[in-house]
Amino acid sequence: MSALEVQKARAASVFNRENLESILRGRFFYAPAFDIYGGVSGLYDYGPPGCAFQANVIDTWRKHFILEEDMLEVDCTMLTPYEVLKTSGHVDKFSDWMCRDLKTGEIFRADHLVEEVLEARLKGDKEARGIAHDPNEEEDSDKKKRKKKVKQIKAIKLEDEVVKEYETVLAKIDGYSGEELGELMVKYTINNPATDGPLEPPMAFNLMFETAIGPSGQLRGFLRPETAQGQFLNFNKLLEFNNSKTPFASASIGKSFRNEISPRAGLLRVREFLMAEIEHFVDPLDKSHPKFADVKDITLSFLPRGVQEAGSTEPITETIGKAVESKMIDNETLGYFISRIYQFLIKIGVDKTKLRFRQHMGNEMAHYATDCWDGELLTSYGWIECVGCADRSAFDLTVHSNKTKEKMVVREKLETPIEVTKYEIDLTKKLFGPKFRKDAPLVEKFLLDLSQTELEAKANELKTNGKVVFQINGLEGDVELDNKFINIEKRTKVEHVREYVPNVIEPSFGIGRIIYAVFEHSFWNRPEDTARGVLSFPPLVAPSKVLLVPLSNNKELQPVTKKVSDILRKAQIPFKVDDSGVSIGKRYSRNDELGTPFGVTIDFDSVKDDSVTLRERDSTQQVRGSVEDVIKAIKDITYNGVTWEEGTKNLEVFTSSQESK
Structure with a gap:
């Protein structure tokens, strides 16, 4: 079967979710957790092929984003104190x-x-x-x-x-x-x-799972609903690690937890799931991206806000360059990451005809966000949000900084000094001690931490009333101060350093949802036998790359089988040996269900001339050559992005009267 014939066969195959789920559960890609106890809705366990597939997807994600984009990976705790999520807004709004x-x-x-x-x-x-x-x-x-x-x-x-x-x-x-x-x-x-x-x-x-931290139960906490907060709280450490240079990005991969109201649709809506999140910190005055030119000609399917508000779900097709130029997408950096998300999803097996980017509508988007798009994948459950990509402005760093009084800013030395006009407050500290005694430092800190907006309001209040009145957590009653204690005025100064809170572009990936969508997009049935299911995973992410098939259990074949196994193991190419007594056709068929892209058959000619047969999963085409040449072809196709035709051009086309398909 040629590549075109495979494409036509896959297109003609009628998708049946029950058949797919039968294979996924029968082959133990995943299964309901605590199954023998009746299970718990929204909780699943991954079996060997599911674990391997997920690990390969994560490995590809790390290389595609962390390695290629020079990101800083962190691994933060899953337990989060109440105050952190109260500050972030999750306690009130999640x-x-x-x-x-x-x-x-x-x-x-x-x-x-x-x-x-x-x-x-x-x-x-x-x-x-x-x-x-x-x-x-x-x-x-x-x-x-x-x-x-x-x-x-x-x-x-x-x-x-x-x-x-x-x-x-x-x-x-x-x-x-x-x-x-x-x-x-x-x-x-x-x-x-x-x-x-x-x-x-x-x-x-x-939706958050609440818990108590420590034996007293007095420190309230939650299982984290996302991996982002740990990255924000470590911003200063990450900035220092990056030699105080921006823009830069951090990344985190780990479990998150959400107490879903009505878990459904298998892996698409669960209570414990794997997330991969990126926080790209960028200058709010310059959201260009140095590599935007590399992606500007990529054409994507968009469902912008205006189309949805008109009551339509018909997407538009546009290049990422024109989408940014027209301001449909707010800025280059956001557009760049949308393109990189697309490239990643295609690389791991998503059908590009079943992928669109939907823009959040006005009443759906967080009040602090500048723009937000969801990467949605079409499955038998409809369009499913699998990736979010948002410009979160400076919200997260600002709220945590305000709460903790810990500055989270970038300091940039200016080539040309600039004049800056802002409000400043002067305290007559010698009067604070007698008036407030032990509470004097608390009052002074409160006043010195006032924002520009707050200082302007206090300046107007002081000018109008001759005094300011305010409250401080920890002190009873109102605090009242006149102009003998404080002076607030607007001053112009020359600054040699610019200080700013960076904005954040956040791509956020639901790994389980992506994995399930790839399962559906990869599944089809052989036209000659609809009972023969195939999972056409890209070799890069397939759980196992090679099925090693000795023609029989004859002892003469064992040395060659061991030799090929040793070479594959040394090359770190995942493989399985199937020396069961069933026919080669059945052995290949059941591994097609596991998504194994290549089969290597060892026969009696292998003993004579050290040659083996290489079978490609989708087309069932077979070629033959030396063990070294076949393994080189497998390696090039799997890890170097070489096509089957290019990788096997030095191998001979193989035909056999035996049932090997």
Whole structure:
């Protein structure tokens, strides 16, 4: 089978999620955790091929980003004190909207419920209109169970205006507040899908797992919901390590935890997951990128804010250069990382026709963010957010600096000194001791730490009232000071050093979601036998690279098998030996399900002339050559990006009467 024939066969293959999941679980890529105890929703264990695949994806991520972009990797603790996440906003705002059935107590995530019911009604409308169902449109098992009982989901024709309304709501589903979701539930009579019972209005549910640090239980903490905060808190150390030069980026890979309301869709929505995050610290006045020219001609599929707000989900195609030039994407550095995200995803096996970048809508984006895009991958569950890429401005460093009074700034020596006008405060310290006694240092520190905005307000208050009044944590009552104690005025000075809080561009990767999407994008069935499933992983990330297949258990073949095994092991190429008694065809077929890209057959000619046969997984093409030449081809194709045709050009095409396909 030629490469073109493989492409056509994969395109013609009808995707079946049950078949894929049967292989993934049967081959122990992953399985529900605590399975023999009944399992816990949203928790999964990875088996040997799943571990190897994840490790290869992470290794590729490290090389693609940390190595190629000169990033500084850190590994921070997963336990986080309450105060850190209170300051970052997670305690107050890291929530999803849930609604509860008043009778049964069953809990739903509000946006998912609205989405599922409206999609189901649209499907019923299509059935009523005689529009054929898309066989590739799959539903998760939980949704199927609910829909068997859902009274609304019947083949009922909807008014054209209602269809348009539903489609508009679905296009904007990620941007609704809890109150707006509640209004939609009332407007469209959305109840418990199983019982049709009424639901409480949506209420916020914080997704963090709370815990106590230490035996006393007095130090509150959380399992981290992301890996970013440790990078922000170590900013000063990272800046010093980088010789105080910016821009620079840190990176972290590790487990995060979110107490999902209704885990579903396997690896796509879980409570413990692997994240890979980058924090790129950049001058807020200069967000250009020195390597932007390398990526500006890459063409991507975009779903910008304006298209969504118009009620459409039809993406536009544009080069990254023009997207930045038109300000659809806010700046070069953000655009550069979106392009690098695309390159990484394609490298590990994502189907580029099932990848788009969706811009956050105004009511969806954090108030401090300048711009934010999600890398979404199309699966049988719909479009799934797998990567986020946001310009977070200076929010994170600023809030932690304000809370701890620890400066997190870049100091840049200016070639040409500049004049700067700003407010300054003078304290008559000799009066503070008699007035405040032991609390004098606390009052002085409070005043000296005031921001420019706060100083301006205090200056106006002092000028208007002849005094300032304020409160300090730890002191009872108001503190009142007149101009005998303080003086605040605006002054112009010449500065030789510029001091600024850097902005942050943050690409954030959900590794488990990406892995599952690659599983779906890589899976197909042989046209001659639909029971033969294939996972067409790129060799770079395949769990094992080579299946070593002795033709039989004859002792004459064992020395060659050992020799090839030793060479592969020394070259650090992952391989498995299958010397079972079943046919070669069956041995290859079951390893096609594991995504193993190459097979090496050892036969009796191998004993005579030290030659072996090399089989390519997708095309089942076979070539033959010396052990050294075959292993060199495997190495070049797997690790050096060489094509099959180029890597095997010095090997002979092999045909055999034996069933080896």
